Amino acid sequence: MGDLITISSNFLYVAFILYLIATLFFGGSIRGKKQQEKVTMSSKIAIVLTIAGFLAQLGYFITRWIASGHAPVSNLFEFTTFFGMMIVFAFIILYFIYKLNILGVFTLPVALLIIAYASMFPREISPLVPSLKSHWLYIHVTTVSLGEAILAVSFAAGLIYLIKVVDQTKKSKKTTLLEIILYSLFATLGFVIITSVFSAVNYNATFEFPFEGEISEVDYHLPPIAGPNDGELLTTERMDSLFEAPGWMQGVNAARKFNTLIWSLLTGYGLYMIARLILRKRVAAAIQPLLKNTNADLVDEVSYRAVAFGFPIFTLGGLVFAMIWAQEAWNRYWGWDPKEVWALITWFFYAAFLHLRLSQGWHGEKSAWLAVIGFAIIMFNLIAVNLIIAGLHSYA
Amino acid sequence: MSKVEQARQKKSKKKMKRFFFRSIILIVLLAALVFALVSNLTKDKAAIGVGDEAPSFQLKQINNDGQPLHLDELKGKGIMLNFWATFCKPCEQEMPYMESLYPKYKEQGVEIVAVSVDFTELVIEQFVERHNLTFPILHDNTEQVRDLYNVGPLPTTYFINAEGEVVELVSGQLTLEDLEGYLQQIVPKE
Amino acid sequence: MKKITCEACQHLNPEGTVLCESCGKPLEEDQYIDGNNKTKLLNMRYEGSSRRSQTYNKSIVDQIWNFFSSVKVGVTLIVITLIASAAGTIFPQRMYIPPTASPATYYEDTYGILGQIYYQLGFHELYSSWWYMILIALIGISIIIASIDRVVPLYRALKHQKPVRHKSFISRQRLHSKTEDVSKEDKELLIKGLKKQRYKVTEDNGHVLAEKGRFSRWGPYVNHCGLIIFLLGALLRFVPFMYIDDFVWVREGETKVIPETHSKYYIENKEFIMETYGDSEEDARFEQALADKGPVAKNFQTNAVIYENSETTIGAEPKLEKVLEDSIRVNHPLKLEGISLYQTSYQLNEFKSMSFIIHETDDQEEEELASFTVDLADPAREYNLDNGFRVTIDQYFADYYLDNGIPRSQSDHPKNPAFVFSVYPPNSDDPEVSFAGIGRNVDATGQNEYKVGLQNFEIRDVTGLTVRRDYTLPILIIGGIIFMIGVVQGMYWQHRRVWIHPTENGVWLAGHTNKNYFGLKKDIEKAIDGTTIQMVVDQAEENKKE
Known part of the structure; x- marks a missing residue:
């Protein structure tokens, strides 16, 4: 059994590398060519590598399923990895419809970041609690992540559109917002890097603090900037926290998560500033020239079609299947659990998006901004609700 | 009856029809809303309430x-x-x-x-x-x-x-x- | 009603019409309603037909109607609801705070001043608040009225489509081309090419309309119908008959009436089972995770027997007949005539019976002089024992606690049983009083000759089952299915149309679709393949380049 798990993680590793190389080839295919939709040698290699990577990840998925005895979508690592895989899948399908190379340059890094992010969480296979033991687990989770993945492609297309059309000659609200979006990608990268670095040196600092009337302990794997409320450092030779996390944060690990967030934002900021120093202009302004030959209308169309495809699938998985399962497992189809509420919010948001686009004529830039905000809501539900707001879905 | 008058009558008839159609739909929707609000306020009450017949046992x-x-x-x-x-x-x-x-x-x-x-x-x-x-x-x-x-x-x-x-x-x-x-x-x- | 005559074809159009119902020519008076002007492309929303809400605005009823008919209003309502819903997740809702906590103090104690504000605004029960319900209801009203207002004119417009269209209609479509010289064969080839791609072709005097996927236009109305049915189902939940929600505790070995069945059904708890991971061999793979997280529950299960009661007098001794025997597990509720029993709670190790012995207080060996067992489901008043001893239970506390120094019971669950015994030694009417419980043995006077000691006890588990009946579910399911059909219908198919307008020697070509111009262009490209007809130009893109 142990071997199977090793094979499984090797598959994931191979998939990651393949996606990375494929991104470079997609990057190569957009350089200097007039027609970006055209199939070139470089883009052919890129899509083959992407498919190979997808198959490798499928190998990871299947072997892990065999090893654990249940579909590997039951904890944060497994679910997020699967989400990354679905993004690649959605991209492959849309690529074959539109042959848009630039989409690969933006979508694959998003998938890469998500998979890398996922790998920072505990990766051992874990047993299923009784409420998760149901076929609906994989029916619900796979549909939901496919839907969200297609919406993620819509985000990537929206981002391309924005970088292309937003006027970079002078600083404006729009350029600032665009930089914030790009910075959030840097912050995710920052999280991956800083977590890997400190876990490589086995950093550990233990705190003792009062929680719900008892003394609890928490292990920090990053140097504590924000310590637990009223906490006391137990480990010697480690720096003490600079300040304490506010007391209203929920959950026993709230302070540690808050600390990780601070580290990610700081590291991300460092990376972003380095990029700015090297580029000597706004990051979006630096990317813009690469999109010179991109057909903005086609990108807009892709972004919208992705929503048109993704919205029904998301509804089916995130609301319909979720309700059926909730009825079986918790005897109520809807319980206003934070995760459920945020799925509803996502649904409301894309419903508004479609109405605005179809009957108020919100095309192009407005629609692209909405695609970006929609994805932000999805990521909030995926990450923040799990980590910050406690609830039935906080299995991580 | 002149043609103008006929047309005018037809028009006012149509207008009435529209008025009734819209009013009825709005009233039904309003009734549903009131029902939802009232039920929501009284949902915690016992099954046997004031005015009911007391069941035997x-x-x-x-x-x-x-x-x-x-x-x-x-x-x-x-x-x-x-x-x-x-x-x-x-x-x-x-x-x-x-x-x-x-x-x-x-x-x-x-x-x-x-x-x-x-x-x-x-x-x-x-x-x-x-x-x-x-x-x-x-x-x-x-x-x-x-x-x-x-x-x-x-x-x-x-x-x-x-x-x-x-x-x-x-x-x-x-x-x-x-x-x-x-x-x-x-x-x-x- | 005022009518507008089309100057090109003399068709009489209702007031508010943007594009002539017959030939599609923009009407001079109203074409600006949808932002059409002579130089821009045509706005084809609702086929340019007259939306009633746009024209009548006289009575108060009309004004309310028109308010709800607006998509802008609908989207605004959605956005407000979205923000309100998000606000409800800032702090946990009331049902997710510890059940024993009082919300009045819990929010302030846990989250400080913000928590107090949250509580005072009523956000702790936001989703059942009157204003949230009104928001949802307003969305529902908006969906109904907006759909009624649009579906009728759209249906009329699409039904009465004519292949003959005015030139200004053709030339101002997004996809358009003019070809001067086209042979008859090429024209035939084009029509054939369209037919091959499953376009429905209607011809009138050389004018051709090719159309496919019209049914996708009904998608939005179908999905709105589904939503309305769903909301209606949710509303019916308030009808007591449609929805019941109850809960019952059943001890192992106990038979209890299933709530809300009017004593028709009884349930017996044969056994409650709780398993954790790590017991079986195949759990070895979870070793690492279990070591990190501690024990993880694997299964909660009640082995239950269901009985039907034929005694009609409620409260009288039931006459039970076994109906079925099955297990109830999480994710596997037991279903019975519309009622579902869910495994939702449990309590391990409730006391079932307790055995005591009597021995001399001074006896270090605690040699048994007499013994008795108290059945906690039915304790007796008096126990006549060996060697002439007699014990009476003066007081019994199932769930003992001290309330300001006075012993009381917190509930009737034997979680912490305690007794006040009177022990009558052989041939004596003078009782000695002792107090005995779990870990307690108090001699009231300190001068008792005999002591009552707990020797043994039996425990059992209690299962907590939720009893649910929800007749609204089928309605919700139907609503959900219709919604999904509507969404897929509207999103995965498109209504594509191609007009062929003959000129003296050539043809004008125009294409329109409600979404996915990319796909329509591909269709046209395929259809004109091998002909001299010019490929259509995307005028929207052309405009942008200029």
């Missing part, structure tokens, strides 16, 4: 030699139906009030029936002895009657008139004055 008495008591036997009398348990403090506090008013109202045709939902009989027996209760004490050991009346919190008291209709429903502890007031309401009229 039969239970074993703890006192009075353990005779079974059927609610139908009390037809024509006002009934105070009290749900309680020995471990419930407010229930215990209102028991002496009930006992003190019982003889007076029994003469006037009102019966007090107290249904305990306790698990064991022994605790009820000892409770009855301790408080010298003389009105019928019933034991609903399977919680059938509690389910029938859909009683949530304890104590819950129903005041039922001689016609078998629930006149008052009180959730929570009764004061002596309240109790007397409610009992007067269910005294059968001659």
Whole structure:
């Protein structure tokens, strides 16, 4: 059994590398060519590598399923990895419809970041609690992540559109917002890097603090900037926290998560500033020239079609299947659990998006901004609700 | 009739039709909204409420030699139906009030029936002895009657008139004055 | 009603019409309603038909109607609801705070001043608040009225489509081309090419309309119908008959009435099973995770027997007949005549019976003089024992606690049983009083000759089952299915149309679709393949380049 798990993680590793190389080839295919939709040698290699990577990840998925005895979508690592895989899948399908190379340059890094992010969480296979033991687990989770993945492609297309059309000659609200979006990608990268670095040196600092009337302990794997409320450092030779996390944060690990967030934002900021120093202009302004030959209308169309495809699938998985399962497992189809509420919010948001686009004529830039905000809501539900707001879905 | 007039009539007819169609739909939607709001406000109420007929049942008495008591036997009398348990403090506090008013109202045709939902009989027996209760004490050991009346919190008291209709429903502890007031309401009229 | 005459084809159009119902020519008076002007492309929303809400605005009823008919209003309502919903997740809702906590103090104690504000605004029960319900209801009203207002004119417009279209209609479509010289064969080839791609072709005097996927236009109205049915189902939940929600505790070995069945059904708990991971061999793979997280529950299960009661007098001794025997597990509720029993809670190790012995207080060996067992489901008043001993239970506390120094029971669950015994030694009417419980043994006077000691006890588990009946589910399911059909219908198919307008020697070509111009262009490309007909130009893109 142990071997199977090793094979499984090797598959994931191979998939990651393949996606990375494929991104470079997609990057190569957009350089200097007039027609970006055209199939070139470089883009052919890129899509083959992407498919190979997808198959490798499928190998990871299947072997892990065999090893654990249940579909590997039951904890944060497994679910997020699967989400990354679905993004690649959605991209492959849309690529074959539109042959848009630039989409690969933006979508694959998003998938890469998500998979890398996922790998920072505990990766051992874990047993299923009784409420998760149901076929609906994989029916619900796979549909939901496919839907969200297609919406993620819509985000990537929206981002391309924005970088292309937003006027970079002078600083404006729009350029600032665009930089914030790009910075959030840097912050995710920052999280991956800083977590890997400190876990490589086995950093550990233990705190003792009062929680719900008892003394609890928490292990920090990053140097504590924000310590637990009223906490006391137990480990010697480690720096003490600079300040304490506010007391209203929920959950026993709230302070540690808050600390990780601070580290990610700081590291991300460092990376972003380095990029700015090297580029000597706004990051979006630096990317813009690469999109010179991109057909903005086609990108807009892709972004919208992705929503048109993704919205029904998301509804089916995130609301319909979720309700059926909730009825079986918790005897109520809807319980206003934070995760459920945020799925509803996502649904409301894309419903508004479609109405605005179809009957108020919100095309192009407005629609692209909405695609970006929609994805932000999805990521909030995926990450923040799990980590910050406690609830039935906080299995991580 | 001229053509102009005909057209005008047709037009006003159409207008009326539209007005009625829209009004009806708006009224139906408004009604649904009101229904939702009112139901939402009253959703926590018990299943048997004021104005309902008190459903009948039969239970074993703890006192009075353990005779079974059927609610139908009390037809024509006002009934105070009290749900309680020995471990419930407010229930215990209102028991002496009930006992003190019982003889007076029994003469006037009102019966007090107290249904305990306790698990064991022994605790009820000892409770009855301790408080010298003389009105019928019933034991609903399977919680059938509690389910029938859909009683949530304890104590819950129903005041039922001689016609078998629930006149008052009180959730929570009764004061002596309240109790007397409610009992007067269910005294059968001659 | 005022009519507008189309100057090109003399068709009488209702007031508010943007594009002539017959020939599609923009009408001079109203074409600006949808932002059409002579130089821009045509706005084809609702086929340019007259939306009633746009024209009548006289009575108050009309004004309310028109308010709800607006998509802008609908989207605004959605956005407000979205923000309100998000606000409800800032702190946990009331049902997710510890059940024993009082919300009045819990929010302030846990989250400080913000928590107090949250509580006072009623956000702790936001989703059942009157204003949230009104928001949802307003969305529902908006969906209904907006759909009624649009579906009728759209249906009329699409039904009465004519292949003959005015030139200004053709030339101002997004996809358009003019070809001067086209042979008859090429025209035939084009029509054939369109037919091959499953376009429905209607011809009138050389004018051709090719159309496919019209049914996708009904998608939005179908999905709105589904939503309305769903909301209606949710509303019906308030009808007591449609929806019940109750809960019952059943001890092992106990038979209890299933709530809300009016004593028709009884349930017996044969056994409650709780398993954790780590017991079986195949759990070895979870070793690492279990070591990190501690024990993880594997299964909660009640082995239950269901009985039907034929005794009609409620409260009288039931006459039970076994109906079925099955297990109830999480994710596997037991279903019975519309009622479902869910495994939702449990309590391990409730006391079932306790055995005591009597021995001399001074006896170090605690040699048994007499013994008795108290059945906690039915404790007896008096126990006559060996060697002439007699014990009476003076007081019994199932769930003992001290209330300001006075012993009481918190509930009737035997979680912490305690007794006040009177022990009558042989040939004596003078009782000795002792107090005995779990870990307690108090001698009232300190001078008792005999002691009552707990020797043994039996425990059992209690299962907590939720009893649910929800007749609204089928309605919700139907609503959900219709919604999904509508969404897929509207999103995965498109209404594509191609007009062929003959000129003296050539043809004008125009294409329109409600979404996915990319796909329509591909269709046209395929259809004109091998002909001299010019490929259509995307005029929207052309405009942008200029």
